[in-house]
Amino acid sequence: MSDVASQFGPGSLVRARGREWIVQPGSVSPLLRLRPLSGSEEDGALIHVGLEPDVTSAHFPPPDPAQEGNQEEAALLADALRMALRRGAGPFRCFGNLAVEPRTYQLVPLLMALRLDPVRLLIADDVGIGKTIEAGLIARELLDRGEVERMTVLCPPHLVEQWVGELQQRFHLHAVAVTASSAARLERGLPVGESLFKVHPVTVVSLDYIKSDRRRHDFIRACPELVIVDEAHTCTNTGQSRHQRYDLLKALSENAERHLLLLTATPHSGDQQAFYNLLALLKPEFAQLAAEDSEQKKALREQLAMHFVQRRRPDIDEWHDGGIFPQHKSAEDTYALSGAWEQFFESVLDYCAEVTASGEDERRQRLNFWGTLALMRCVSSSPAAAVQALRTRLLSDQAGENVDAIASQLFDGSEDDLVEDDVAPAADTGNPAVRALLAQAEALLGEKGDPKLRLLVKHLKPLLEDGFNPVVFCRYIATANYLKEQLDGKFKGVQVGVVTGEFPSEERKRRVEALGDAEHRLLIATDCLSEGVNLQQYFDAVVHYDLSWNPTRHEQREGRVDRFGQESKVVRTLLLYGANNPVDGAVLQVILRKAESIRKELGVPVPLPDDDHTLTQALMKAVMLRRQGGRYTGDLFDYAQLDEGRALDVKWTDLAETAKKNRTLFAQRSLRPADVVPEWERMQAVLGDSADVQRFVTRALARLGAALDPRPRGGANAPLGALTPALRERLSAENLEATVGVDFKQPTAPGCTFIHRSHPLVTVLADELLERALAGCTDVNAFARLGRIGVWRSASVDVITVVLLLRLRHQLTITRSGRSQVLLVEEALPVAWQGRNAVVEVTGDQLLRWLADPALGDLPDSVREREMSNALRAINERHDALNALAEAQAERLLADHRRVRKAADARGSYAVKALQPVDVVAAYVLLPGASA
Template sequence: MSTTATTPTPPSSARWSPGSLVRARGREWIVLSGSDAEVLRVRPVAGSEEDQTFIHLALEATPVADASFPKPEPTQKAGHDAALLLRDALVLSLRRGAGPFRSFGQIAIEPRAYQLVPLLMALKLDPVRLLIADDVGVGKTIEAALIARELLDRGDVERFAVLCPPHLVDQWVTELEGRFHLRPVAVTAASAARLERNLPPSESIFTTHSHTVVSLDYIKGERRRAEFLRACPELVIVDEAHTCASTGQGRHQRYELLKGLVSEKARHLVMLTATPHSGDEDAYFRLLGLLHPDFAALSDAAGDEHKKLRDRLAAHFVQRRRPDIAEWKEGNLFPRRETKELTYKLTGTWERFFDAVLDYCASVVAAAGEDTKKQRLNFWGTLALMRCVASSPAAAVQALRTRAGLEEEVAEDDIEARVFDGAADALPDDDVEPPAASEEKALAALITQAEELTGQAGDPKLKILTDHVIELVKEGFNPVVFCRYIATAHYLGQHLASKIKDVAVGVVTGELTSDERKEKVELLGDAERRVLVATDCLSEGVNLQDHFDAVVHYDLSWNPTRHEQREGRVDRFGQKSGVVRATLIYGANNPVDGAVLEVILKKADKIREELGVPVPLPDDGHTLSQALMKAVLLRNREREGKRQQAFAFVEMEEAKAIETRWLDAAEKAKKNRTVFAQRRLKPEDVLPEWKKSLAVLGGKEDVQRFTGRALARLGGALEPVGSSGRRGFKTRSRRSPRTSANVSMSKGS
């Protein structure tokens, strides 16, 4: 068909609406939104979004005119295959502007209808101020990226930035590139100097690069914060937004950054978090106040005023559990999670070593005397050792050898964060074994015992893991084993690789860079059967649902949110398996495991079962964890003969006080979900239009059919490559067998 357009001269009063064809400057253009009576915003018919430009009607030497294409002639007829190819080409060419959304021709996924709810809410707001608090694994990243892509394609924004914790930067870049046809630049402490090199004094990274993904830790400092606010894009997406509302532990800088962002009233802001209420009332209302200052008053409002504010907030806040998603009846979107507990028992030399460690720890704490700081540092040092010993003899050896002594110059905040699992958003550097408190003679004896155990067979904890992993693999599962420390990860990896034949075993720890972790996971994913051993550096930041469908908690975390993060790596949107397994391993006569399990983890599970989602432990100062471990040491010193099997931890004052706060937070979370599940947007209101849009746009089958037919006419063919999780295609020319090229057609494209 000829593509030469005719150019009838329009009347001088003609104006063009978005979607019109015009001829100017010797070529044809499509008129885009953002045009007005004097200036047209246009894109070449044969060009891309990057070729957009503006045409000032009064300044054109040759008047802008309507463009149309001649009707086909009978002499141009072709065969049935050609007609089908032309039909597919015409349908796919409409993707850029068909239907109620402008962006769906630019994305490589087919979003589920429930994921359109935040987008529909955003399009009703000006400016967009939205808090998306859907559950872990529901797809908040997709929901936020849909909003960004739509605002870009409508011309409402030209630039955007994603602010996220450092360990999520690469994941955001990958998602935006692979699924949304965007090319953001990663701005981190490591990359900023390179990006700023050779920039003119008046320019900034954020004016030079339209799309950026920025590390919160890099940008929150006062000098960089001021520069970012000066050159800030029109749209900002904030991931893990709850970490920006707390003013403790250095987080106030993040909050000041967000306060500066919302001070510009026209700026669009989308915040994401699975835990908007993390047990800190003040932080929660500060977070709401970022949407609009009025919402911060909810903490004190009552009666009609409170109801009116909550009704207003509902336009800016969406929070849905998986049961809420099930109401959309879009099939089985999420797997069924099957949980299991396995116990082991310390006996013989293993039990004697653990008793010796507890005795040593109690003596170190007592030796601190009246020196408050020394008491605190010695206590944290003993907790570090207790955790390492409970993890593995290899981790115990490393901690005992590292014994830095926790001298006066050691930073207390660093020790505390490492002992108590750190913050939920500070994962990658959190898996190094902490140093133990130092007493030379006692330590030398413990090191000898730990080294002997490392080389011995019969580790009861390792045996129960090995048997369980073998069972999982036989049943067709590909498990991820999460542990706390680097030494433990290598200890497990070496043992499993020697015991489980014909199965690929990989180990990923914080020793590897982010890119190296991803590469190792992808290589392991190519194996037919696989087991991954990882520290918590992978509990956030790398999605594992493509290659794995089971999680084993080899080491208990003292933060129940971390358990949910681990399981959420595989139990999430996009998981192909209908069932995922989650297994908890703990020592039946290990008092450290017993205290954490009884008071923290089982209570967290009970709240999650009742509410449908996890509620964070309201213990920012680690008062409960410290009280529990002090009780362990006290009971150990008082024991007669064999260690007591059960302690009345639940009767402790600290446990009772925190349980009350925890249940209160859970009740508030439950009430919030009844208001903010957005049930006013019914499935029957969204699904029909969504199905019509899919029919017009075509799905991944249509794209694959068109690509295959087009390549066939050019003498090529598509050959599938890759695993089921990351399916792609390779082209091979029939005319020249040695010529090949790769075609990216990722899942959902």
């Protein structure tokens, strides 16, 4: 019985249980893993040849004239055949499993990765260019090629759920989140010594969970073959937690066969040694680039160019890829502290100066300083935040603990450590003067007493009228809720929502999506949304209501909407600050202006080198000292006024110069559009693009009695309840029931699901139509059958033309380290013969266009019968020619794989075998002009 099983390799056709099947990869004698010839993989079966003695070879059935079809059916069947392919035969194996249509520039890291073995790549593209998509493409490709079986993503805790969603939605990879809260549940029930990383092939792991000594060693032992590290620069900086992260990555990189993808938008912005530590994870010898000039350095730089890709948005312009990113328009405006607001602010400054100058013990002085600093920041945010801070009293017996708590809430966390720090910190040190300040703050609540709120309303009105949907970023929950209360109902037809750190991450996401259903929307948010939730689908403007004390936060806020996938042609940003607010003035001039000048020069930001907050403390002390010296004049600060500022200016400038130099030395230059575009166009032709998907789904649903109904705000409703019970059951298994909103572009219309080539709706429809066509249904009244043979007149041809729709099946054998793996590769290929005598063979996309062009008039029955008979006879006579075509396609496939995976050839080999005979799915005869 094993001999029977072994004769059927992947792609072979067999007959068993009264029907035909295609043998799938993973069959191990005496077991055959099968997929129905006319059905989907979900209908597959595992057959034991010893228990199924009637397993025999089968042949693909030829078209039957009794199953004649017309031109419309031919075009739909051609689309169904292409959409049903899961294992495309182009140079990339992953494209049939993608739920995203990548841009050509995003293929550069994929091509670079496939030239390496193992894949060791640092992807350092700018914020919003699409590093997640680029890494996902590589991961999906390696999995579909069979080169890896398991993968993991290591990322900061707040990005875990986002990565799980991206892998599922864009790449059909069912990832498991591994965090402090989920690990125990995942490990429950596992055999002793078994690792969850071996049980679950795709995982997303919190760096902060896995970095500890105990967990790190277990993870290294069971680590998957492919590791993606997001925000990789945070794993090489100084500090205890960063040291643990680096130890983990260094140990993982020491396995010479492990594939490693490092992702960061700031690879060399900060600690220079950290940059070279990062490069050394790719190859240990890259650490020598930190040394002085040497003979090896040039050679190492050339090697690094194969492992390092870094592009700014201007670098993408050369790809001419259809307006990838929106135009970014920025503006600023100021409000003035006056009247009661100015009196209140002066009183706060007086209070802060008095408290910090008091002769308390050292611990109490520290408490007073942090408390007053927190109060100054809350007052600059809003009267509501000031009220919240003034109502929260610090207890002296908890002074040491509260100092640390205030500091953690006062300063803005870095991009990899986005804590929910948007609660207004305690500021009441027990001073009786606080009660008077509280009364003043409460009197300022509302637009009448709050000039900052009035300025916001002034700008939101025209912004909303121009059709923009803004996100207003605040520093504190109290401010966000205050703005929600004040703005709700202010603008006709605009729905106002609020998202803060009060809500868990899933609730934040739900609130954003719910607000996205509104036609006109305004979101008030704290910085809990500045990283980890992409907002470009629903919003296209950002208002910085509160200045961040960390300029990276401003980049993050704007990067939520100004990124790949933003449909709006223009993104607007607005920065608000107080013209005579000393806190705003200090932060704006000394921190934000400097950061902006560096970003404009380099095209990318360089983080503020103020991890210990020395500069920020000095700035705020200067504000209070000025107040001690008299009334604040509103003059802006500059570096020359602060010793700490001058020192930081020098350090920051040096870092910027180093970053600029490194960009020149290490930026990827080896791949250009001419290297990538042909590969992309080849895959588009094989698998189809978004326009092809839309055409297919629209025609297929109409054919099946469930025509799409356009929605007023874009997209369409698909009435799936009108389909047959069998189809409804298959779609219900994919959670597609009743009426579903669908859209074929991104961002999708409100309430719609993005329908892409690998979406279950597309695959189920394609499988259903193919099954009906291939099942030999001959009843002329059969519901929605598609004829596999037909004849009509066409204006597209000048001579009689026979168009064949072929399905080619190949066995792709990959041999590495003495182990061979056989994969099934399928492709749909249209081919035509033109002329009756001197036959000319034609291939290419124009054949599909010929099938799509409408038929001209009717033909007599005798003509159609004659031409169908002639076509079938020609297929039999040209049997050898079709097999030769399959052999030629197999050679092209082998050349494609070798071309893009050169590095793997050094450690293994490829072989491709064309399975014969070729499957002739359909044959159509096109007669020229209007004569018979």
